[in-house]
Amino acid sequence: MPYEIQLTQSEPTWLAVVRERVRPQDLSRFVPAACGEVWSFIKAANLPKPGRHVAMYLDGEGHVEVGAEVAEPFIGNDRVHCSQLPIGKVATTTHYGPYGRLGEAHAAIRTWCAEHGHGPSPVSWELYGHWEESWNADASKIRTDVFYLLA
Secondary structure, eight states: OOOOOEEEEEOOOEEEEEEEEOOGGGHHHHHHHHHHHHHHHHHHHTOSSOOOEEEEEOSTTOEEEEEEEOSSOOOOOSSEEEEEOOOEEEEEEEEESOGGGHHHHHHHHHHHHHHTTOOEEEEEEEEEOOOOGGGGTOGGGOEEEEEEEEO
16 A cells, blocks of 8 residues: 655644553554543543544553543543653654554655654554444555654
């Protein structure tokens, strides 16, 4: 799939997240479980206007924050924390297709950055579109936006 890479500015966005250190092979189980846990917290805490789900990769060591966008800061608990997307210049693209192929979008951004003289920081994230019933029949329509904070 050809990817169109764009440079843009990341705006401050509040997040409700679960923080963990996760091995790459465990992400496909951890991300949906953490998203569900955070969504339950958001509903129970009656947080206004929850947004898309997010997985933020903080370093090359497996530290991640997974959850959802929220409208304002909040007091969390021992599992769910208030966080924020980083502010700064980012390289971004949109991936259409199954989550198992998201690595292709990440690779496309890293390649584009190397070719255009941009140094990505270790921080990247994925914003997942709200699930649509039609995606069950056609995974090629699943939308995920991928971002790399630039150094």
